[in-house]
Amino acid sequence: MKKFVLPVLVLAALLGSPAFSALAQAPVVTVKDKITTNTTWTSNNVYLLDGFVRVADGATLTIEPGTVIKGKKDTQGTLIIEQGGKLMADGKPNQPIVFTSNSPKGSRARGDWGGVILLGRAPQNISGTTAVIEGGVNGVFGGTVANDNSGVLRYVRIEFPGVAFQPDNEINGLTLGGVGSGTIIDHVQVSYSGDDSYEWFGGSVNAKHLISFRGLDDDFDSDNGFSGKVQYAVSLRDPEVADISGSNSFESDNDKNGSANSPKTSAVFSNVSSFLPASTNLNSDYKRAMHIRRNSALSVFNSVFTGWPTGLLLDGTPTEANATSGELQLKNNVLASSKSNFAAASGSTYDVAGFFNAATRGNQLTTTDALGLDANNFSLTAPKFLPQAASILQAGADFTDTKISGEFFDKVAFRGAFGTEDWTAGWTNFDPQNTDYSSGITTASRAKSDQVDGLNVFPNPAAGQASLAFVLRRGATAQVRVLDVTGREVAALAPTAKLAAGAHTLALPALKAGVYVASITTEETTQAVRFIVTK
Known part of the structure; x- marks a missing residue:
């Protein structure tokens, strides 16, 4: 089993998947005026x-x-x-x-x-x-x-x-x-x-x-x-x-x-x-x-x-x-x-x-x-x-x-x-x-493929740093994100180099106590799993 520790970039943007889109409803921003300056919708x-x-x-x-x-x-x-x-x-x-x-x-x-x-x-x-x-x-x-x-x-x-x-x-x-x-x-x-x-x-x-x-x-x-x-x-x-x-x-x-x-x-x-x-x-x-x-x-x-x-x-x-x-x-x-x-x-x-x-x-x-x-x-x-x-x-x-x-x-x-x-x-x-769009986040709507199998976080609950384990049926480039219970992204790991088919473990970043969701995205699928950090 291969192990990778990846650099973590803290972002302010949301990301979701069908597994955790119901965590929170997004605020609704009503727009009715002409946009006259450079503007970003998040x-x-x-x-x-x-x-x-x-x-x-x-x-x-x-x-x-x-x-x-x-x-x-x-x-x-x-x-x-x-x-x-x-x-x-x-x-x-x-x-x-x-x-x-x-x-x-x-x-x-x-x-x-x-x-x-x-x-x-x-x-x-x-x-x-x-x-x-x-x-x-x-x-x-x-x-x-x-x-x-x-x-x-x-x-x-x-x-x-x-x-x-x-x-x-x-x-x-x-x-x-x-x-x-x-x-x-x-x-x-x-x-x-x-x-x-x-x-x-x-x-x-x-x-x-x-x-x-x-x-x-x-x-x-x-x-x-x-x-x-x-x-x-x-x-x-x-x-x-x-x-x-x-x-x-x-x-x-x-x-x-x-x-x-x-x-x-x-x-x-x-x-x-x-x-x-x-x-x-x-x-x-x-x-x-x-x-x-x-x-x-x-x-x-x-x-x-x-x-x-x-x-x-x-x-x-x-x-x-x-x-x-x-x-x-x-x-x-x-x-x-x-x-x-x-x-x-x-x-x-x-x-x-x-x-x-x-x-x-x-x-x-x-x-x-x-x-x-x-x-x-x-x-x-x-x-x-x-x-x-x-x-x-x-x-x-x-x-x-x-x-x-x-x-x-x-x-x-x-x-x-x-x-x-x-x-x-x-x-x-x-x-x-x-489709429920109340969470304000969209991900791939493709049905779950068999490319990623056995997704889990261990230990769960974790009293410190946890790891994300999964099996790739086919080689893939993977990107991992972590969200808190409100749906706010707290960490995003830079995409890996292409991983070979087989079992892999990725070290997740140290987190404060709380409930989280870790997602993995490949070319074929996005899958997610909940986990708890106790301290």
């Missing part, structure tokens, strides 16, 4: 957005990993990052930052609060250099700075957002207006949105690892000249819940009038999985996997769409022209089990099937059963998105097209959002309805 508080909370030009809002932010329902609590402001929401795989409903568990619903809105200075195509974002928040976006930086959203969850005031005037789960490519968006989950999960209005921001879970309207909506790139995105829909306006996975316009305004909407998506599970009660308001219209030149590569009533609608003469010219590309995609694979605008004679099925495009029509998936891929409570090893989705991707040959896109072999790595593990939550 994980030992819960923050309540009361109305439209704005981060002003020149100010940076930093949110610590593990922090919970709630939106007040009756005031449509919303966080708005204005042009020139920054949001530094940089969570961790085992400490995601969570924006969620203020309603108690079991009583939450889509549209309980507004959402998160980022407004930048990158180009858009509405008349004039700048424009006003939809949603009634009087926010201005757009400009000439393609690489504008609005901050970081990484390992972030946004739950029960989305307020539709009226058609074409909604707050989405995550609204991005004129956001530039200097902004980092990676590992974001939007769940139970009352409108679109994600909507881009112009801008050039890129993103990876996006989740749209059980939203109401569209999953990925792009408008007004959005030209960014997205890789690895998954959508899982509730087949019985859709929007009366018609729900699509992709909806894309150049602008609301279908004009030739520039920059043209020309976003590029690759490695998307869009799952609409089969159901005898499929909501009739579900429409299309991809609705590309109003002169959009959206392109989609290496993706899979299952169960949508219509696979692809190329809507309108300008959009058809974009497909013919090659501005709009659809390559190496799979449409599975659509009742109608293709559609065009009423009166159009455009051969959508011929466009999609051209041999040079490498697209495929099949059934969901032929994909090599299983029921877990479509579970609405605990989805497991990895395809089986023999799935046809494990191969067939191609990155030779110039739209996706650049450095941003990982050159993977698989189609859809997943190969053999489950990038949703550890930071996501597919049952936010029943």
